[in-house]
Structures are given as C-alpha cells and as structure tokens.
Amino acid sequence: xxxxxxxxxxxxxxxxxxxxxxxxxxxxxxxxxxxxxxxxxxxxxxxxxxxxxxxxxxxxxxxxxxxxxxxxxxxxxxxxxxxxxxxxxxxxxxxxxxxxxxxxxxxxx
Amino acid sequence: xxxxxxxxxxxxxxxxxxxxxxxxxxxxxxxxxxxxxxxxxxxxxxxxxxxxxxxxxxxxxxxxxxxxxxxxxxxxxxxxxxxxxxxxxxxxxxxxxxxxxxxxxxxxxxxxxxxx
Numbered sequence: 001x002x003x004x005x006x007x008x009x010x011x012x013x014x015x016x017x018x019x020x021x022x023x024x025x026x027x028x029x030x031x032x033x034x035x036x037x038x039x040x041x042x043x044x045x046x047x048x049x050x051x052x053x054x055x056x057x058x059x060x061x062x063x064x065x066x067x068x069x070x071x072x073x074x075x076x077x078x079x080x081x082x083x084x085x086x087x088x089x090x091x092x093x094x095x096x097x098x099x100x101x102x103x104x105x106x107x108x109x
Numbered sequence: 110x111x112x113x114x115x116x117x118x119x120x121x122x123x124x125x126x127x128x129x130x131x132x133x134x135x136x137x138x139x140x141x142x143x144x145x146x147x148x149x150x151x152x153x154x155x156x157x158x159x160x161x162x163x164x165x166x167x168x169x170x171x172x173x174x175x176x177x178x179x180x181x182x183x184x185x186x187x188x189x190x191x192x193x194x195x196x197x198x199x200x201x202x203x204x205x206x207x208x209x210x211x212x213x214x215x216x217x218x219x220x221x222x223x224x225x
Contacts, residue, residue: 008149031211033211033213035214035216040218041218042113042199042215042216042217042218043214043216044216045214045215048211048213087152089152095206095207096154097152098151099151099152100151101149101150101151102149102151
C-alpha cells in the first residue's frame with residue numbers, strides 16, 4: 001500500500017531551527033508538497049519539490065531525496081506564528097495525492 | 110471575495126437531519142474537491158469534479174451526495190449521517206486535476222461537522 005510517515009508532534013523554541021521529516025512509499029512519484037495548517041484554518045501551500053535537492057523560500061526550506069523516499073521541511077528563526085500542523089503529501093504515478101497525518105509543531109517562548 | 114469560501118463553518122446535526130455544505134471558489138479553477146479531515150488522520154479524498162463533471166468518488170457512503178452546478182460552486186448534501194462522520198470537511202480547488210506542474214490545491218477553511 002501507499003504510505004506517508006511524519007512525526008505526530010514536535011516542540012521547538014522561538015528563534016531556533018526545526019526540521020520536520022517525511023518518508024514515503026508510493027506507487028510512482030510526481031512531486032511532493034508541504035502545506036501549513038493553523039488550527040481552525042485552511043491548509044495553505046508552502047512548497048513543491050519534484051527534483052532532488054533543497055528549495056529555499058525565506059525562512060522555510062524543503063529538501064527531497066527521491067532515491068531515499070525522504071523529504072524534510074526546515075524552519076529557521078522560529079516565530080510563535082509558526083505553531084501549526086505541517087502536512088506532507090506525495091503525488092503518485094496516477095497524479096493522486098497521498099497525504100501524511102500531519103505534524104503538529106508547538107513553539108515555546 | 111477571493112480564494113475558497115465554505116459555509117457554514119460549524120454545523121451540528123442529528124442523525125435524521127438533512128443539511129448541505131457549500132463551497133465557492135473565486136479563482137477561475139477548473140477542478141474542485143471534497144476532503145474529510147479527522148484528528149490525527151491523513152486527509153481523505155471524497156470527491157473530485159473537473160469542469161462540473163465528477164471524475165472521482167472514493168467509495169464514499171451514499172449518505173454523502175455531492176453536487177457541482179457550475180465550475181465555481183460545490184455542495185455536499187448530507188442525510189442520515191452517523192456519529193463517526195463528525196469531522197472537518199474541507200473543500201479545495203485547483204487549476205486542473207492532473208498533468209505536469211505543481212497544480213497546487215487552494216483550500217477553504219472547512220466546515221466543522223458534529224453528528225449527534
């Protein structure tokens with residue numbers, strides 16, 4: 001079957017750096033997405049990786065290794081507003097999105 | 110208005126009630142989706158519409174009935190639901206349903222459904 005694994009919850013300190021990992025086993029690969037979802041709000045798009053390597057976008061970076069079935073989302077200079085759930089999703093060979101259960105990130109002062 | 114708008118934001122219903130969830134997108138997208146989000150579980154795709162035609166139905170119970178009258182509006186009609194149907198129902202839209210490129214989903218804030 002197809003599967004996306006990511007930690008259920010992580011805690012980090014304001015101003016620090018945190019890395020949220022995502023591993024996947026899917027039928028084919030056509031891109032990996034990260035979304036951010038604040039409590040009670042809509043998930044919003046953060047990043048899209050289709051080739052190996054690091055994509056940087058301000059304080060957020062996303063890394064992909066297709067050979068390892070692995071991605072991570074790196075958040076730098078953490079702010080309290082970064083407290084949210086982070087959803088990893090992979091698009092398989094049929095262009096279906098396979099979702100992880102999300103990682104709840106708690107930022108402490 | 111811009112983006113994807115869902116109403117109502119909160120809904121409480123009994124198992125014998127009939128209600129509907131509404132979604133509207135102002136992005137000119139061609140595809141619209143219903144997802145179910147339960148605590149600590151992955152998003153579950155329920156229905157996909159492309160250009161007002163249903164292209165996917167992921168074995169969803171018949172007590173959930175979608176309707177897409179035009180490319181901007183999507184409804185989810187609910188009847189004789191069960192307590193386990195309590196969840197957040199998210200609507201999303203995208204430019205298309207497949208193909209190359211990111212084809213990013215834009216989500217609404219969801220309708221929180223509680224079935225008593």
